Amino acid sequence: MSGKATILVVEDDAEVSAIVRDMLSDEGYAVECMDRAAPLMPRLEQGGVDLLILDLMLPDADGLDITMALRDRKGMGLVILSGKSETDERIIGLELGADDYVPKPFEPRELLARVRSVMRRLGRAAQGDTEAALLFDGLRLDPTARSVAGRDGAPIALSNSEYSLLLAFVRNPNQVLSREKLLELTHQAYMPAFDRSIDVRVGRLRKKIERDAHEPGLIQTVRHIGYIFATRVEEEGEI
Structure with missing residues (x-):
């Protein structure tokens, strides 16, 4: 720091x-x-x-x-x-x-x-650590800079809570994640499992990263369980 x-x-x-x-x-x-x-x-x-x-x-x-x-x-x-x-x-x-x-x-x-x-x-807990950028569905997430670039290369403005949720999805692609698990991954496991905060944030996030927020292809709902981030995620430079 x-x-x-x-x-x-x-x-x-x-x-x-x-x-x-x-x-x-x-x-x-x-x-x-x-x-x-x-x-x-x-x-x-x-x-x-x-x-x-x-x-x-x-x-x-x-x-x-x-x-x-x-x-x-x-x-x-x-x-x-x-x-x-x-x-x-x-x-x-x-x-x-x-x-x-x-x-x-x-x-x-x-x-x-x-x-x-x-x-x-916020990235204030450690200094000097860097992570490779993560690529998915034409978007780019840079964990070190805590930034997300859209399909046109322009930055996507995410709140800290939206970014934390997206990072949890990107680091756990193609896995069914319950709301409880998402609360844990976003460091909010203290909240009750029935709390709708995850659903609210998923809705906001979809509007910013999906090609069509009305028919989401990235963050898909798994009925009665949670969500799945249905796409391939690669590290930048990965062969």
Whole structure:
């Protein structure tokens, strides 16, 4: 890692903010805190924020509106904190592009594990490791750069959660993957097996990578079980 990764915590509860700040600082992260949404966007425009931890119930803004505004962000993770633990709330947050959803009250060690998981997916857990690009159905996924190029060579904008799901499929082609397995592969095994978050993300991903999202040929549904990534995947340069 070249320097400390920076985590921005937006939380209006001073006690919760202090707990999160101290825990993450002890882990070697650079932590910034704010208790309102107003200064958030100007700070993000300055750059240098690797992960945002966002309370949904802020005094001056709706956290879901902020999440929606950030859904096309590149290279920055987003973990939602919320006092609402209902399944529908989690699904909405993830559908809007959050990488993870942590209900309150939370165990600090669990939040730390979630943060570490998102940071790994962002490529901030290791430095210098490179992987060969993966080719499939005219598309190119570069695990090192965390980028995906379309059939015309143009980049495809994926949220972090969409990218993690695609990477799970690409690394496990032509295998029937249950929803539970996909939750595990995308580091969200803590979520209940009946949770529809995987289905929501599959639908969004299909719109971006399928030749025809209405008749998907890549990500095929296996009724009552899950999905299969039905294509050949090759490493770039593979003979």
